[in-house]
Amino acid sequence: MAEQKKQSYDVIVVGSGASGGWACKRLTEAGLKVALLEAGRPQSDKNFTEHKPAFELKFRNKAPEIIRKTRPIQLKFGVCNEYTYNWFVNDLEEPYTTPTDKPFNWMGRLRMTGGRTNVWGRVSLRFCDWDFKSASHDGYGEDWPLSYKDIEPYYDLVERYVGITGSAEGLEHLPDGQFLPPVPLTCQETIFRNRVKEKLGRTVMPARTANLTKPINGRGPCHFCGPCERGCMTHSYFNSAFTTVADALATGNCTLISNAMAYKVLMDAERNRARGVLYVDRVTRQPREISAHVVILCAQSQESVRILLNSATPQYSNGLANSSGVLGHYLTAHVRSGGGSGEFPALGAKASLGAPIKPLGIYIARFRNLRNEPPYKKFLRGFGYEGESSTKFNWGAPGFGEAYKTALREPRTSIDITGFGEVLPRWDNFVELDPHVKDVYGIPVLKIHMSDGENERAMIQDMGDSAGEMLEAAGAKNIRTYAHPSAPRWALHEAGIARMGSDPKKTVLNQFQQTHDIKNLFVMDASGFTSNPCQNPTLTIMSLAVRSCDYLMSEMKRNSI
């Protein structure tokens, strides 16, 4: 078996997305030598197509059948389209399985430098102590082994670098951050915000997203072209490929090894230490080994846990670092299948095919089960909403000729809101290796067991009902609401299958995402989340990764790792 060129690395980081990018940046800027193993291809500005019209594409972005042949799961989320599909995993080459009665769409599996941050929605929200200590408040599950004050300086640091547009709202349960100026609300968003506050006391705000409204580190402000998921030549949204990873490479201390599919962590059994990683070169399909002093997995929750399960040894027969037996369990995501839409007067706005497109809309802060309020009877925890307004031509207008042309130009102005709700961590939502299926590289794949519980079902119903209530309070017309079962379509925020905690018997990682069992092995993506609050996870993923890297470096200085 080939050994990667005989360079010695301090750290191997597996995965170059939100968490891996930050780990590489933090460690290499401090002088450590890092090998970054990334299963995908290198990303480049040349691949970005945000300004390319569909008529320049071979199939005009109108032939999903072409994409379905290789990416039937990835295609289910609109960001995988003719512009971007070859950034995504080939579902046939790298499958996963589910029990027949529990379908699960594992979407957003990227195979490019930058991982999911190439196509993410960029909504960036802080967690708070109400989230970290939720078990103490309502008795369900476990508290996180850290508090808001532990992570707050890292939120500040990450936000200043990433660039988050947003408005300070002074909410205890959704802390303000280091915001760039907010993108103004549209007229109908302003009406909605004001009336919902006035009549229901709920807070509607400009979405807090990783889109620049001021230049940062040579990245230009957003010019409102719209489709960030196709890349951005001015680097105006946050994508690890052209930010954290680029910074790490610029130090000269980071070696990016692309097309490197990590298979397992290699162990020195006698010393109970990770000694490196075995990976498969996706181009040659040859296995290769690489060694380092420390191994950090940042491959996204399911992918990192798959690596740990595939790394079983005689000492750790049910998966590496799994003396607790909880590795793979407590899979959570977000439910996002309740919401609604309504129409508002256009207030002079005209539909246009060439107008600037805001790449972000509104966010409605959680309003159920807050501190100093009686517990909501129907479910635990809560949800927020993402939403957006639009002013479109009335394509469905009846008639023909001049009358039709006039009616077509009569704008349809609406607001859509979608709930994003916390899924309770449950033992019986879990991943394991499927003993019968391997991917094209010969690596055993995951079997994912995930379904809604009572709490999620009640929450989804409330997402639909409350959407209707708010749209009505705001005076919307033609209100439509929905509340579907969540499975098999989940929000792309999976977390929790190598959970953090102070008790090694009940958890896999400590508060610094270091495995309890093996000192020089860390998992710095969302698999460490002890619970999965309704706020989008990535800002917290990145902030925790920086915090854990600082801990790692201080331990290395003390020779404790």
Ligand SMILES: Cc1cc2nc3c(=O)[nH]c(=O)nc-3n(C[C@H](O)[C@H](O)[C@H](O)COP(=O)(O)OP(=O)(O)OC[C@H]3O[C@@H](n4cnc5c(N)ncnc54)[C@H](O)[C@@H]3O)c2cc1C
């Ligand atoms: C369409 C979409 C919209 C989203 N919107 C939001 C949002 O608005 N707000 C928010 O907070 N979050 C959002 N997310 C989620 C967000 O993108 C993720 O939380 C975040 O990127 C996870 O970071 P990560 O480092 O764990 O993994 P990723 O960013 O996915 O990076 C993992 C990397 O590891 C690589 N990898 C995987 N397996 C291996 C292996 N075996 N060997 C080597 N490399 C491997 C992958 O190729 C990938 O590059 C969205 C995601 C998607 C897909």
Ligand code: SF4
């Ligand atoms: S909308 Fe803004 S951030 Fe998105 S691609 Fe266009 S310029 Fe870049």
